[in-house]
Amino acid sequence: MSIANLKRRLDEKISVFSDSTHIQTKFVKPQRLMKRLSILEHKFGDLENVQPLEEKIIKSVLKLEQHGFDGMTKRDRKNLAWSLSKKLPNYEEKILFTPVGVRLIDYFNQLGIDQLQFVYFPLLYSYFAFEQHELENLPSNWIQLRKILDENKSSIFKASTRPKKWMTTLIDNSEVLTTEPTKKFVREFLQDNDENRVANQLESLRIASVSWFWDDLIRSAIKSIKTMKEDEYFQIIPRFLVLLEKNKIYATDILAALLERYASTSQREKVHEVLKHLALDQWGNPQYESSAGWNNVNVDTKKMVIQWFVRADLEAFFRLFSRTADVDRFNYWIKFIDKIAVSQIFLGPAASESNQVEHRKFREENRGRLKLLTGSTRTNNAFMLKIENIYVFDFSDIGNACYILNKIPYNQERKKVDIDTLKPGVHILKLSHTSGWQRKFDEKLAELGIFSSQANNSNSLYKRRY
Incomplete structure (x- = not known):
């Protein structure tokens, strides 16, 4: 047998045993080992993105103030990314809204993917960490931060050899980095039996409970009442009543939206007892001019509720109390x-x-x-x-x-x-x-x-x- 033929037969045998499908028939997958590996990767990912102690953040900010960005280590850059949503000693505002914040946003905007990927999650966390009242006037730094995150999310995902859970979540729900961050979630937030579904879906992003995001979700849900079809609106009333009970700060907005929509339905003459008495508790008797809370709805809606009380009063008078x-x-x-x-x-x-x-x-x-x-x-x-x-x-x-x-x-x-x-x-x-x-x-x-x-x-x- 020639050397050429021997080499050919040897290559054929090697190719058989190197084929992935053949290997799977010969060897059992190490399921327990793979599961353990997944757990370790998850724990490592959590540790990698754990918030540093405030002392370490302060130290990196002082280093920036004294020496600029020269000599900044990978850990310093991470600390500075975490600092954006912090109010540190000697600062009247959170770092993002200070001159230091302006410098940081400009710096992070110029980083290449090789460096940005190590600070991306802290930047993402900071983006969600602000409360609604802090963003009422849409600060330019916060908008710029959102732009950095939005424009680089795909590159960060592709640059990772083993994408983290939060990366996949962000790519699948990229709307959170747009001007309508909660629009996608409103329907499931209102109609799903599990009221924590959205929170569970976005869990890996670690959105703070006081984040503007949750406020925006509820307010977007309230706004959706106006455009709902009549059947859908009547079905969703109980869900909003639960939201109102659990989130008192939205009571006025929810009640006003529900009543305004009710007034435009074909059932406006039919008394909704829960809404009627809830409105009485919240705003007082609509028949009294001194009940200023009724300025939250238009005149026609107030008139509808007044008619509810009048009808109930007459029915009680003639049919309930007076035999x-x-x-x-x-x-x-x-x-x-x-x-x-x-x-x-x-x-x-x-x-x-x-x-x-x-x-x-x-x-x-x-x-x-x-x-x-x-x-x-x-x-x-x-x-x-x-x-x-x-x-x-x-x-x-x-x-x-x-x-x-x-x-x-x-x-x-x-x-x-x-x-x-x-x-x-x-x-x-x-x-x-x-x-x-x-x-x-x-x-x-x-x-x-x-x-x-x-x-x-x-x-x-x-x-x-x-």
Whole structure:
């Protein structure tokens, strides 16, 4: 056999045993060893990016101030990258917002990938470490830092022979380095059952709990309410109520956004009890001009909530507390609901002292809104409605007339009101609930310029004349 043939056969044998697929059939993968290697790499990566002691950061900053960037070691550069989000002694602001920060950003911007890769994670950490109030005016240094991170992320990833977990996370979620860093995450943040899903997804980036990022995520979620489809909006309300409960600083923004969106839906006349009572607790009674919190929503939205309270008051008055009340009167007054700016209920002893679950619940949910009626029977209750420029007072017990006044006759600061105060001798009208009273009421109110929405149809005898 020639040497050439011998060499050829030898190469063939070598190639067989060097083939990766053949090797796998001959040798079992060292699974436990590979798992251990993965754990060690993870621990080493964590140690590599652990924050240094503040004393070491201060030492590197002093070295920069005294000698400039000449002689800076790899460790010094890392310490300086960590320093950007720190407020060190003798500095009134965090380093990024000082002249030293300007120098550092310019320095890091000029580094090549071979050096930048060792400080990239500390720079990334600093980018996320600031709180929202620190970035309200979008400091130019912070924007420049974001630009450095964004423009070099791919190169850092490619330069790494074994990419770290945070590198993969950053590449997969590169939106965090754009002007809309949380847009991608809003839907899953709102719709996923695991409210920590986004945090877990970005865990390797080590975003601080006080970071502007989480603030931006919640505010972006709140903004999304405005553009949601109606069905999606109604489904997402409970999620926002949980957010509101856990994040009180966003209570006003969340409540305002939910109410504004509700007012534009086809269900605006349907009372949302949770939103109604939450708004009452947060901003007070919308029927009182002194409740300044209602300036957080537009006039039409406030009007919607007022109508919720009016409807609930009338239903409670005629259907919950007053067994002797004429239900026809509920049907009569409810037709003016879009004209009613204020409603007030006066409960007699029977209603105010009742231990029925429904009665106690209504009184609790409307604490601060109810008054006590004195000087009458135990079962008698009263209500007041401000319809445009008049005040209507009516009573639950049969035999009481309806009084119409041009002002509130009682001291609004007092909790107890005598029935005679609601039936003053000087009044605009005194109307009795005798046979055909609805027609008579329509006629008298029309003389005062008061018409219900139903009075604008062509079949009404008392439609408004323009």
